[in-house]
Amino acid sequence: MGYKIKIIKKDQYSISKWSGGQTTELYIYPENSKYKDRNFMWRISSATMDIEESTFTHLPGFARELMVIDGETTLEHEGKHKVTLRTFEKDSFMGDWTTKSFGKASDFNLMTSKDCSGSLEVFEVKDKLCIKLENGENRFNVSQYFYPVGGSIEIQIKDDRFHVEEKDLFLIDYSYWKEKIDIMNNSPNAIKIITAVVKY
CATH class of the missing domain: 2.60.120.10 (Jelly Rolls)
Structure with a gap:
C-alpha cells in the first residue's frame, strides 16, 4: 500500500x-x-x-x-x-x-x-482541483503523470506538498490505494494539466 x-x-x-x-x-x-x-x-x-x-x-x-x-x-x-x-x-x-x-x-x-495499458486526459484548473486516485485491485500497479501547461502548480497528498513547474513531469506510483489529491494553480489564469495513466 x-x-x-x-x-x-x-x-x-x-x-x-x-x-x-x-x-x-x-x-x-x-x-x-x-x-x-x-x-x-x-x-x-x-x-x-x-x-x-x-x-x-x-x-x-x-x-x-x-x-x-x-x-x-x-x-x-x-x-x-x-x-x-x-x-x-x-x-x-x-x-x-x-x-x-x-x-x-x-x-x-x-x-x-502489450504488457500495459494507458490513456491521456486533460483537466483545467482555475484555482484548485481535487482528484481521486483509486486502485482497489491487487492485480496491477498504476503510474500516473501530471504535466502542467500554462503555469506552475502545487500538489498536496495528505501532509505532503510538492511544487511542480510548468512542463515538469510529476509522477505518482501506487498499487492497492485510494486517496484524494489537491492541485493548486499558482498562476493568475486558468491552466491545463495533461494526465497520463498507465496500468501494468
Whole structure:
C-alpha cells in the first residue's frame, strides 16, 4: 500500500530529432530501457511537427495516444481513419499503422506496449482541483503523470506538498490505494494539466 513520488525537471529530459521535428522524452519505463531498442513498456514524450507534412515513425507492438498542446494537425491513418486535432484534443492509434500528419503543431504522446495499458486526459484548473486516485485491485500497479501547461502548480497528498513547474513531469506510483489529491494553480489564469495513466 502507499505511493511513491518523483518529479522530473525540464532540464532532465532527453531531446532528439525525428523526421518531422524534435522529440523530447519525458519518461521511459523501465528507466534503463532505450527508445531506439524498442525494449520499453511505456514512453511519454512531447514532440514538435515543424513541417507541413510528416510521416510518423513505425512502431509495431505499441499503442499510441497523442494530444495536441499547441497548433492544429490532421492525422491520416492509411486505411483506418482521419482526424483533425485542435489544442488539447487527442487521437488513439496503433504504432504499426502508416500515419501522416498535416500541419505544424506540438503534442504530448503516450506509447504503451502489450504488457500495459494507458490513456491521456486533460483537466483545467482555475484555482484548485481535487482528484481521486483509486486502485482497489491487487492485480496491477498504476503510474500516473501530471504535466502542467500554462503555469506552475502545487500538489498536496495528505501532509505532503510538492511544487511542480510548468512542463515538469510529476509522477505518482501506487498499487492497492485510494486517496484524494489537491492541485493548486499558482498562476493568475486558468491552466491545463495533461494526465497520463498507465496500468501494468
